Amino acid sequence: MKFKKIFFIAFLASLTLTACSTSNSTVDxxxxxxxxxxxxxxxxxxxxxxxxxxxxxxxxxxxxxxxxxxxxxxxxxxxxxxxxxxxxxxxxxxxxxxxxxxxxxxxxxxxxxxxxxxxxxxxxxxxxxxxxxxxxxxRKDEGAYLAGVAAASQTKTGKVGFIGGENSSVIRSFKRGFTKGVNDQAKKMHKKVTIYNQNIGTFTNTFKARTIAATMYGKNADIIFHAAGKAGSGLFQEARFINQARPAKDRVWVIGVDADQSNLGKYDAKGGQEANFVLTSVITGxxxxxxxxxxxxxxxxxxxxxxxxxDLKNNAVSILPGQIDPATWKYVQIARNKILAGKIKI
CATH class of the missing domain: 3.40.50.2300 (Response regulator)
Structure with a gap:
């Protein structure tokens, strides 16, 4: 009987320890x-x-x-x-x-x-x-600056656009970086590049985003960068509509934001050729x-x-190679290195 009593006490102790261990693990x-x-x-x-x-x-x-x-x-x-x-x-x-x-x-x-x-x-x-x-x-202005360098280098029409969501400090940072990147690179290349800028006023109005995009593309912009959140899908819709009626070599471009948005740019060009109209994406990490x-x-x-x-230094802001041509990509990398070295102030 004494042995059974000791065994029972030990058994209860083991249950208590197990319960405590489980409880502590849950809390942790x-x-x-x-x-x-x-x-x-x-x-x-x-x-x-x-x-x-x-x-x-x-x-x-x-x-x-x-x-x-x-x-x-x-x-x-x-x-x-x-x-x-x-x-x-x-x-x-x-x-x-x-x-x-x-x-x-x-x-x-x-x-x-x-x-x-x-x-x-x-x-x-x-x-x-x-x-x-x-x-x-x-430092969204740093990534946007690189997008501006790419846009100024690769535009064929000399006209590019920026579509923002709400007029917030974040969107102004995107706009400021993109505008400076375009202007600096245009000056470096001795070319004139016009920038169309417009905010939607919200991050959800897809229809208005598409309307703005249609106006910019109608004014001969061939590259538009957006920082418009969910509303940005309107820009993709308009670019797809335009590009499906054109040969791939004459496509208009979109620059994506925050994540790799290349999947949103897939389409069939005139003649059935598979193509993509996302030039690059500015990554916010x-x-x-x-x-x-x-x-x-x-x-x-x-x-x-x-x-x-x-920011760029800890690789939380970047730009993807995407469909940027090799010569333009060299310009982008030069600009990135100058930002990191403190030689370009945005």
Whole structure:
């Protein structure tokens, strides 16, 4: 009987230890968990998709599962529901919560006040004065400058365009970089290049984006760079419509934004030839930043209260070779090296 009693006590102790071990493991994982809140399609070939890819890379590196105690995204219908998405992530005990762009700014600010023990990240904007909010900014003007160099070098008509979304600091950064890149390269090549600029006013009005694109292409622009989010699909629609009636050699071009948007440029040219009208894409390393901030949080080094800037130097901003011709690509690389050396100021 004595032996049975000792065995039973040992058995109970082992159950207790197992339960404690499981509980601690859950708590540890929960404290390393990360969630992305978005009001757009997670497969948008742009901002949202890049952010999610960064979280997936984070989960892979630290062997975390998609879902509770790991990493997840919460997609809501529109920006008015972003706060609801954040609340869902908090209820499911995610520790580090990412919001994208200025549309998430108010929701993150108000929620961070109520949950000081949670980590919040505003991507592509700045929130100051909160020790539990990290702000992430990108030198988008650097990538846009390189796009401007490419556009000025490769335009055949001497006319290019820029279509922005809302008139925000981010869009002005894109516009400023692109404009300076075009003007600097045109001067270097002793050619005149006209730039058409127009903002849509939103990031969702596809019809207006297409109308603006049609006007610019109608004025003989042959390359248009957009920084218009979801609305940018209107530019792709118009470019496809125009190009399907032309030989591939006479196509008009689009420069994509934030992620590689070459898949959106596939079409059949006049005569049935398969072609693509995306000249290049300006990459904003949302994935680089998302993975980096999540990793810092995992290591208990969350940069709360700070603004982290990502640029050409840490490879978070770049431009793809795409269909840029070899001579133009050399110009792009020369400009990139001068930016890194501090010889070009934007």
């Amino acid at each position: 994982n929960a404290s390393k968990s990360a969630a992305l809140i978005t009001d757009g399609n997670i497969n948008d070939h742009s901002f949202n998709q890049s952010a999610w890819e960064g979280l997936e890379a984070y989960g892979t590196e630290y062997k975390l599962n998609k879902g509770a105690d790991g990493y997840q995204y919460f997609q809501v219908k529109n920006k008015d529901d972003l706060k609801t998405g954040i609340s869902k992530a908090i209820k499911q005990k995610y520790q580090t919560i990412f919001g994208l762009g200025s549309e998430a700014k108010n929701s993150i600010t108000s929620t961070a006040k109520k949950h000081p023990n949670k980590n919040f990240v505003i991507m592509d904007d700045t929130i100051k004065g909160y020790p539990n909010i990290a702000s992430v900014r990108f 949302i994935n680089v930043a998302t993975k980096d901030i999540a990793s810092r949080s995992y290591q208990d080094k969350f940069p709360g209260g700070k603004t982290i800037t990502y």
